Amino acid sequence: MNKVLIACVTSCIFLASPAIARDDRLKFSIPELLKTDKAKSALHDVPLYFADQSYPKPQSKQAGITTNKKTSGFAKSDQEACEWAFLSAIKALQERAQRDGMNAVVNITSNYKNIGFSSKTEFECGAGNIMAGVALKADIVKLP
Numbered sequence: 001m002n003k004v005l006i007a008c009v010t011s012c013i014f015l016a017s018p019a020i021a022r023d024d025r026l027k028f029s030i031p032e033l034l035k036t037d038k039a040k041s042a043l044h045d046v047p048l049y050f051a052d053q054s055y056p057k058p059q060s061k062q063a064g065i066t067t068n069k070k071t072s073g074f075a076k077s078d079q080e081a082c083e084w085a086f087l088s089a090i091k092a093l094q095e096r097a098q099r100d101g102m103n104a105v106v107n108i109t110s111n112y113k114n115i116g117f118s119s120k121t122e123f124e125c126g127a128g129n130i131m132a133g134v135a136l137k138a139d140i141v142k143l144p
Contacts (some may be wrong), residue, residue: 017097022129026078027111027122033083034075038101042087044095049106051118064101064113065140067092069132080123089136097140104143111137 013014032052033039049055069088073081093105110117110124112135126133 004118007074009045022127024078024127026125026127027117027119028079028086028125029073029120030121030123033086038083039087043091044073044094044098046097048090048094048108049104049105050108051120053116053120055104055106055141057144058104058106058143059079060142061105061139062102062141064137065093065096065139066137067096067134068135069134070131073130073132076132078125078132079126082123085125085132085134086123086136089134093136093138093140100138100140102140102142104141106141107131108136110136 013023034043034048058095069085069092069143071081072084076084090105090108093108097103097105098114112124112126112133114135116137123134123136
């Protein structure tokens with residue numbers, strides 16, 4: 001009887017978990033974050049162009065580069081966790097550009113759960129009970 005009760009309680013907890021899971025879509029300022037010391041120390045010296053910001057005509061281009069970064073939300077505000085995930089995603093794009101002989105990242109848009117969000121001033125982040133994640137899509141280019 002005791003084993004049956006434990007099995008029932010455990011099943012109820014696992015079945016109820018999705019119902020109470022949190023998956024908030026939040027938006028935060030790109031310019032404000034990029035001015036911070038943590039952004040300056042984390043990112044490479046590779047220019048970034050968000051959404052439809054204009055940039056010089058590239059000599060070469062690789063389109064549709066994606067990245068999806070997550071971080072623990074434990075003991076962090078949603079904003080803090082989302083900012084770390086965003087910086088990790090941007091850094092991954094910059095490193096990909098450098099690795100492939102490119103020198104800029106352009107057309108950067110949020111792509112959380114494969115749903116595009118394009119903004120020059122905001123990025124989108126998914127914040128849950130224990131994790132936060134940022135997915136980005138961009139092109140990497142070689143500018144003159």
